[in-house]
Structure formats: structure tokens, C-alpha cells
Amino acid sequence: MSAPQRDVPGMLDSLFAVARRDLLLAWKRPGDVLNPLFFFAMVCTLFPLAVGPSAEQLTFSGPGVLWVAALLAMLIALNSLFLSDFDDGSLEQLLVSPQPLPLLAIGKTAAHWLTSGLPLVLVSPIVAITYRMPGSVVVVLMLTLTLGTMSLSLLGSIGAALTVGLHRGTALLSLLILPLSMPVLIIGANTVSLAAGNETYSAGVWALAAYAVGALSLAPFATAAALRISNE
Amino acid sequence: MEGVAMGGYAPYVWTCFGLTLLVLIINEWRIRVRHTSVYRDIEVRIKALEGHE
Amino acid sequence: MATGSGALTTQLSGRDLTLFRGDRCLFQDVGFALQAGELLLFEGSNGSGKTSLMKAMVGLLEFESGVIEWNGKPVGEQRQVFHGSLVWMAHRVGLKADLTLVENLHFESALRPQSADDLDSVLERLDISRLKPLPLRSLSAGQQRRVALARMLLADVPLWLMDEPFTNLDREGRALVMRLVKEHLAKGGLCAMAAHQDVEIDATVKKVVL
Amino acid sequence: MWKWFHQLASPPHFYRIAPVFSTWLLLPGLALIAYGAYAGLFLAPADYQQGDAFRIIYVHVPAAYLSMMAYMIMAVAGGIGLIWRMKLAHSVAASAAPLGAWFTFLALATGSIWGRPMWGTWWEWADPRMMSELILLFFYFGYMALRSAIDDTAKADKASAVLALVGVVNVIIVHYSVQWWSSLHQGRTIMAEGGPAMDPAMLRPLLAMIFGFTLVFGSLLLRRTRTEVLHRERRTRWVRDLILAPEGNS
Numbered sequence: 023m024s025a026p027q028r029d030v031p032g033m034l035d036s037l038f039a040v041a042r043r044d045l046l047l048a049w050k051r052p053g054d055v056l057n058p059l060f061f062f063a064m065v066c067t068l069f070p071l072a073v074g075p076s077a078e079q080l081t082f083s084g085p086g087v088l089w090v091a092a093l094l095a096m097l098i099a100l101n102s103l104f105l106s107d108f109d110d111g112s113l114e115q116l117l118v119s120p121q122p123l124p125l126l127a128i129g130k131t132a133a134h135w136l137t138s139g140l141p142l143v144l145v146s147p148i149v150a151i152t153y154r155m156p157g158s159v160v161v162v163l164m165l166t167l168t169l170g171t172m173s174l175s176l177l178g179s180i181g182a183a184l185t186v187g188l189h190r191g192t193a194l195l196s197l198l199i200l201p202l203s204m205p206v207l208i209i210g211a212n213t214v215s216l217a218a219g220n221e222t223y224s225a226g227v228w229a230l231a232a233y234a235v236g237a238l239s240l241a242p243f244a245t246a247a248a249l250r251i252s253n254e
Numbered sequence: 255m256e257g258v259a260m261g262g263y264a265p266y267v268w269t270c271f272g273l274t275l276l277v278l279i280i281n282e283w284r285i286r287v288r289h290t291s292v293y294r295d296i297e298v299r300i301k302a303l304e305g306h307e
Numbered sequence: 308m309a310t311g312s313g314a315l316t317t318q319l320s321g322r323d324l325t326l327f328r329g330d331r332c333l334f335q336d337v338g339f340a341l342q343a344g345e346l347l348l349f350e351g352s353n354g355s356g357k358t359s360l361m362k363a364m365v366g367l368l369e370f371e372s373g374v375i376e377w378n379g380k381p382v383g384e385q386r387q388v389f390h391g392s393l394v395w396m397a398h399r400v401g402l403k404a405d406l407t408l409v410e411n412l413h414f415e416s417a418l419r420p421q422s423a424d425d426l427d428s429v430l431e432r433l434d435i436s437r438l439k440p441l442p443l444r445s446l447s448a449g450q451q452r453r454v455a456l457a458r459m460l461l462a463d464v465p466l467w468l469m470d471e472p473f474t475n476l477d478r479e480g481r482a483l484v485m486r487l488v489k490e491h492l493a494k495g496g497l498c499a500m501a502a503h504q505d506v507e508i509d510a511t512v513k514k515v516v517l
Numbered sequence: 518m519w520k521w522f523h524q525l526a527s528p529p530h531f532y533r534i535a536p537v538f539s540t541w542l543l544l545p546g547l548a549l550i551a552y553g554a555y556a557g558l559f560l561a562p563a564d565y566q567q568g569d570a571f572r573i574i575y576v577h578v579p580a581a582y583l584s585m586m587a588y589m590i591m592a593v594a595g596g597i598g599l600i601w602r603m604k605l606a607h608s609v610a611a612s613a614a615p616l617g618a619w620f621t622f623l624a625l626a627t628g629s630i631w632g633r634p635m636w637g638t639w640w641e642w643a644d645p646r647m648m649s650e651l652i653l654l655f656f657y658f659g660y661m662a663l664r665s666a667i668d669d670t671a672k673a674d675k676a677s678a679v680l681a682l683v684g685v686v687n688v689i690i691v692h693y694s695v696q697w698w699s700s701l702h703q704g705r706t707i708m709a710e711g712g713p714a715m716d717p718a719m720l721r722p723l724l725a726m727i728f729g730f731t732l733v734f735g736s737l738l739l740r741r742t743r744t745e746v747l748h749r750e751r752r753t754r755w756v757r758d759l760i761l762a763p764e765g766n767s
Contacts, residue, residue, distance in 0.1 A: 180683055184679065184680060185666075188666050189666070194663060197655075197659045197662050198659040198680065201655040201691075202684070202687050204652055204691055204694070208694045208695065209698075212697075212698055212701055229694075233690070241683075247599075248679050251675040251679065
């Protein structure tokens with residue numbers, strides 16, 4: 023070219039651009055954000071109906087129920103992570119961009135967490151109060167859910183990338199992601215239980231934080247590799 | 255005979271060993287069946303395409 | 308033979324390219340060499356592997372064998388440089404139907420080097436500036452193609468890769484594409500195109516028949 | 518050495534020599550299992566706590582061991598296939614998955630049967646080993662489901678290799694988190710910790726069983742892989758020649 027070629031935009035700029043675009047898309051389609059939330063609320067309603075409304079039972083099963091419901095709601099939200107990008111060809115455009123794909127994957131996952139994990143964390147106190155959870159435990163619940171849903175978003179992005187474009191995607195995605203997410207569920211729910219029983223729970227919080235950091239440093243690479251494979 | 259009785263645990267112990275044997279046999283059998291069927295599929299296809307016999 | 312690969316000449320070449328899809332061999336030992344200012348045409352009937360060849364060129368598919376070189380160096384060793392030098396206009400436009408034209412193009416600007424051209428003047432040239440506030444889903448297929456063309460014009464890259472650029476375009480639109488490609492080549496750019504119809508252009512055209 | 522390895526990995530060559538290797542693994546493997554089973558059932562002394570029920574260890578531990586080894590083989594083979602584009606490695610990974618799932622199932626079944634006289638229940642949720650094993654089984658199911666959901670073999674190979682590698686990291690975390698969890702709930706384990714303290718008369722048959730099972734597993738894996746190779750290469754020239762001129766030129 024006659025003029026010297028201009029520089030490629032910065033890597034972080036592209037990360038934020040991807041996140042901003044996905045947030046904008048979520049804003050234009052609020053249903054995609056709200057549906058998992060309604061699902062979360064409904065699963066939490068089903069449990070007292072099934073096992074009985076006694077206060078003792080609710081405080082006992084509360085942490086577990088909330089965590090399982092949050093896990094399932096995250097799973098429902100995951101399906102759409104790469105689906106529309108795959109369908110309209112914009113995934114292909116991301117793959118041939120000069121930006122590092124793991125970073126773009128982080129951008130997408132971050133936007134996904136902001137529109138699925140964060141709302142869950144914000145709604146969880148309301149549900150927790152109906153389960154007779156004391157305030158100090160609710161704080162622990164929100165803290166563990168924050169760290170846990172981050173990990174779930176990151177892990178889930180791997181599964182979503184592996185199954186995007188497959189016909190039986192949804193059921194398969196659960197089959198892949200649920201075993202992966204078990205450590206998060208185990209640590210998260212039991213930490214809240216420990217807090218509810220007035221025992222020391224900090225080890226669980228640290229473990230969740232470590233898991234989230236580990237997931238953040240490894241999962242984007244797996245997601246990027248999976249996206250390249252799935253788009254073939 | 256005393257050894258076979260396994261001090262009262264015979265049903266458990268022998269079921270486990272039997273199950274193990276079964277799993278080994280099933281796997282061995284499946285491998286043979288699959289190999290034969292893969293081999294035959296290829297044979298049928300090649301002969302159909304190339305008109306042997 | 309493309310010799311003398313000086314640092315200043317932009318060139319794209321492929322050697323011994325073989326591609327399989329599943330068990331099926333799409334093509335074998337295809338080669339080409341493209342210099343600045345030249346148009347490369349992949350010709351062939353539907354299903355001959357034109358699209359697959361182009362996808363493999365940009366790295367979306369893997370060649371069974373063979374190598375693509377950009378400025379004399381295999382693209383596998385300089386993925387980011389190569390991707391920073393191209394725009395890929397695929398069959399699907401790759402834009403978000405829920406976002407407006409401007410929002411879409413604004414996002415694209417964070418991915419690739421951008422030319423100095425002003426967004427408004429580019430939209431004006433493509434005759435889509437009145438569509439600016441509309442979400443892409445309310446645009447016709449032909450108008451969406453034009454937005455994809457705007458993405459190409461706004462990127463400051465030497466290599467244009469176009470898969471069936473004339474689909475969904477009327478006669479006027481096709482003439483527009485040809486004019487844009489010609490200008491790009493005249494500026495020293497390169498263009499590779501898969502097309503199943505004849506392309507009439509006043510430039511050096513190399514053909515690969517699949 | 519490298520050349521030899523490459524030659525071994527070429528499909529026709531592998532197809533030809535796999536049965537030979539397989540037999541040489543199978544026969545000593547079966548002999549070891551025969552000895553181990555006999556000695557374990559009749560020669561080894563009964564455990565002072567569990568009585569004769571402890572003899573289930575002679576099939577449970579090898580099965581559990583193989584369930585994990587198969588997963589490691591699957592992940593390592595997948596990684597090799599992904600990085601060095603070695604097609605044989607993907608065939609190995611594809612063949613190891615169902616075998617591994619079978620041994621995981623066997624470990625779960627024998628563990629559960631063992632648990633019945635020991636715990637008084639078929640399934641003890643708080644036993645960390647059984648839980649890890651169960652989650653491992655789910656991993657296998659996910660892996661095989663992903664493979665079968667993708668039609669294109671090359672794509673299925675790569676996608677499942679990524680999954681297996683992610684799974685390996687996670688299997689380890691699952692193990693520790695389950696252990697922590699069961700310590701909260703007073704988990705009970707059937708197997709005593711500290712293997713070396715075992716009576717040699719008990720340990721010898723166990724080692725023979727583990728080793729024998731490994732050899733038999735290797736033999737099964739080789740032959741499964743061989744069939745997989747034949748299936749994948751079904752359109753190549755060497756398979757055509759092999760099928761049109763059978764037995765004659767061996």
C-alpha cells in the first residue's frame with residue numbers, strides 16, 4: 023500500500039469492545055437476561071413445595087437449594103453464549119481478527135457473567151430471606167455466589183464453545199458442564215452451610231477465589247481452542 | 255468348601271468376582287464383534303464398488 | 308515464478324494445497340501466486356470447494372497439506388500479522404442483526420487497523436447513509452451486503468478476501484463492488500475472490516479453476 | 518528411535534503388529550489374574566476387621582486404578598493428537614473412553630457391593646472415593662456423548678481432546694473437593710489408608726491383580742484401537758489391498 027499501514031488496535035480495546043457489544047445486545051433483548059432469573063426464582067419456589075415449609079427444614083436446605091438453583095440457571099443462560107455469533111457469522115469474523123482469541127473469549131465471558139451471574143448474585147438475598155437465612159449468612163452467600171458464578175461462566179464458556187453448532191447442543195452442554203462444575207457447587211454450598219452453622223468458613227471462600235483465578239487463567243485458552251475447532 | 259463360603263460373605267465376594275469376569279468377557283466379545291462388522295462393511299462396500307465376484 | 312520477494316512488494320501465494328472435508332477430497336495440489344494490484348479468481352461449480360479453500364486460507368479450516376505464504380513467510384508463523392492484513396467477506400455478513408449499522412461498524416473498528424476514511428463519506432459512497440439509525444435486521448439482504456462492504460473500506464488492510472461478493476446484489480451493486488475492487492487494486496491492494504459468474508474488470512486477473 | 522516410533526504409528530504397520538503385541542500382553546495378564554484371583558480368594562488370610570469381605574479389594578482396586586489410568590491415557594493421547602497431529606493418538610483416545618467407562622462402572626459396582634456388608638447400605642454418599650469415581654463416570658459419559666454428537670471425525674477428535682484435557686485438571690480438583698466435603702460430613706472409607714503396612718500375603722495377590730489387569734487392559738485397548746484404525750482408514754488404498762488379498766501374504 024502506498025500509505026504506511028496503521029497499527030492494529032490494542033488488545034484490551036478489543037476485549038472491552040467485545041464486552042461492550044454483548045452488553046449492548048443484552049440490553050436490546052432483556053428477555054435473555056431475565057429468563058434465567060425467573061428460572062432461578064421458580065426452582066427456589068419448587069423446593070419448599072416439595073419438601074415442606076417448616077422453618078427448620080428451610081434453614082437447613084437453603085444454602086444447597088440456592089446453590090443448585092443458581093448452577094442450573096447459569097447453565098440455562100450458557101447456551102446462548104456463542105450461539106448467535108455462530109449463526110450470523112460474526113464468530114468467524116472474531117476468529118480471523120488479528121486480536122488474540124483468548125482475550126476476546128474473556129470479553130465475551132465477562133459480558134455473559136455481567137448479564138447472568140451478577141443478576142443472580144443480586145437477586146439471591148431476596149430468595150435467601152424467604153429461606154430464613156440470617157443477614158450474616160446472606161453476605162457469605164452473595165460472596166460465594168459471586169466467586170462461584172465467575173468460575174461457572176468461565177468453565178461454561180468451554181462447554182458452550184465445544185457444543186456450539188451441534189444439533190443436540192443443549193442437553194450435551196449440561197452433560198459436559200455439570201461434572202466440571204461440581205467442585206464449585208461442593209465448595210460454594212458447603213461454605214454457606216458452615217457459615218449458617220456458625221463455623222469457620224474462610225477456607226471455602228479462599229478455595230473458591232483460587233478456583234476462579236485458576237479458571238480465569240486457563241479456561242480462555244481452552245475456549246479459544248474449542249471455538250476454532252467448532253467453527254470448522 | 256470352607257473357602258468358598260467366605261465366612262458368610264460369599265454372595266458379595268462371588269458377585270464381585272463374577273461381575274469382573276463378566277465385564278472382561280463383554281469387552282473382549284464387543285471388540286471381536288465390532289472388528290468383524292467393520293471388516294465386513296468395508297468388504298461389502300469395496301466389492302460392490304469394484305464389482306468383484 | 309514469484310521471485311524477488313522484497314520487503315516492499317505485498318504478495319500472497321499458496322503451494323500444493325490439498326483439502327479434505329470428512330473423507331472427501333475437495334481439491335489436490337492447488338497453487339497460486341498473487342502480487343500487489345492483482346485479482347485472484349477462484350472458479351468452479353457449486354460444491355467444488357471454493358468457499359472451503361478461502362476459509363482454509365484465512366485459517367478457519369486446516370489444509371491436509373500445503374502452505375499459504377504472506378510476503379514470503381508461512382501464515383502459520385505469523386497469524387496475527389496475516390489477520391491484521393486482511394478482511395474476510397464471508398457468505399454470511401457476520402454483523403449483529405440487533406445492532407444498528409453504526410454500532411456494528413464501531414465494534415469492527417476495535418478489531419482491525421482502520422483507514423483514515425470518514426464513516427459518513429464511506430456510507431455515502433455505498434449509498435446507505437440514510438439507513439444509519441436502523442437495526443440491521445430491518446435492512447434487506449442486499450443492503451446488509453453493502454454494510455459488509457463498508458467494513459472492508461473502513462479497514463486499512465492490503466488483502467481483501469471475498470466469498471461470492473455478488474450474491475444478493477443487483478446490477479448496480481455488482482458494478483459498485485467491481486469499482487471498489489478496482490480502486491483497491493490500483494492502490495496496490497490484493498484481492499482474492501470466489502465467484503461462480505464471470506467477472507469483468509480492468510485489472511490483472513489470475514484464475515484458479517477448481 | 519524416532520523413526521521407529523513413526524513407523525509404528527503408521528496405520529498399516531500398526532494394524533499388522535497390534536495383534537502380536539496384544540497376544541503378548543494378554544497371556545501374561547491372564548496368568549497374573551488367575552494367580553492373583555486364586556491367591557486372593559483362598560491363600561491370603563482374612564482381614565481381622567472385615568473378614569473375608571475384604572477380598573473384594575482384589576477386583577475393586579484394579580478396576581478403580583484402571584478407570585483413572587484409562588482417563589489419563591485418553592487425555593494424554595488426545596493432547597498428543599492435538600499438538601503433533603498424530604492420527605493414531607486420536608484413535609487410541611477414542612478407544613480408551615468406552616473401556617475406561619466400563620472399568621469405572623466395575624469399580625462403582627464392586628465398591629457398592631462391598632459397602633453393603635461393611636456400611637449396611639449399597640451407597641454411602643459421604644465416601645469420597647466412591648463420589649470421585651461416580652463423577653469420573655459422568656466425565657466419561659460427557660466425553661463419549663460429545664464424540665458421538667460430532668459427525669466429522671477430525672473435528673470430534675479435536676473437540677474431545679480439549680474436553681479430556683480440561684477434565685484432567687478438573688478430576689484432580691474434584692478429588693480434593695470431595696475429600697474436603699466428606700471430612701465435613703464424617704465420611705467413611707472402606708479401604709484403610711497406608712498400603713505398605715499390608716500383610717505381604719495379602720499384598721502380593723493385589724499387586725498381581727493390578728499388574729495383570731493393566732496388561733489385559735493394554736491388550737483390549739490395542740485391539741480396539743486396531744478396529745478404530747481400520748474403520749477410519751476404510752477408504753485408503755492399503756485397506757483395499759488388505760481386504761482384496763486376505764491371509765495370503767502374511
